[in-house]
Amino acid sequence: MKLKWIVFSVLANALLLVSPAIVKAHATAPGASVASFAQDHDDWDKPPQEFRDAQRKGFHDGVDAARKDFDHHRRADADDHDQYRHPHVSRDMRDDCRDGFRQGYERATSHLLENHDHDHDHDHN
Numbered sequence: 001m002k003l004k005w006i007v008f009s010v011l012a013n014a015l016l017l018v019s020p021a022i023v024k025a026h027a028t029a030p031g032a033s034v035a036s037f038a039q040d041h042d043d044w045d046k047p048p049q050e051f052r053d054a055q056r057k058g059f060h061d062g063v064d065a066a067r068k069d070f071d072h073h074r075r076a077d078a079d080d081h082d083q084y085r086h087p088h089v090s091r092d093m094r095d096d097c098r099d100g101f102r103q104g105y106e107r108a109t110s111h112l113l114e115n116h117d118h119d120h121d122h123d124h125n
Contacts, residue, residue, distance in 0.1 A: 062104025
């Protein structure tokens with residue numbers, strides 16, 4: 001029993017030492033974009049830095065809407081949401097908000113489906 005804990009501890013420590021190097025290598029790999037790195041890791045639900053305020057608001061609303069659709073097993077469609085059709089921003093910012101909403105919704109849907117598929121892959125092994 002003690003041998004299992006020793007082996008587990010050694011492997012866990014090795015993983016902690018290697019993980020930052022892997023993340024750094026991925027982040028600085030030629031052709032790797034900041035957006036793809038963020039989408040693949042913990043910051044997948046953060047809007048791109050270049051977004052304007054209305055786009056950021058829309059992005060967050062889109063991510064939330066996709067999560068709700070996914071949780072309630074509803075068909076994924078950004079156009080079905082009132083926040084997309086009638087965003088609560090001034091008229092001159094509606095296009096930016098809709099653009100951000102759609103991008104957030106699509107990123108969240110992609111992320112949630114990918115993780116859902118990976119979870120099911122493990123169920124069959």
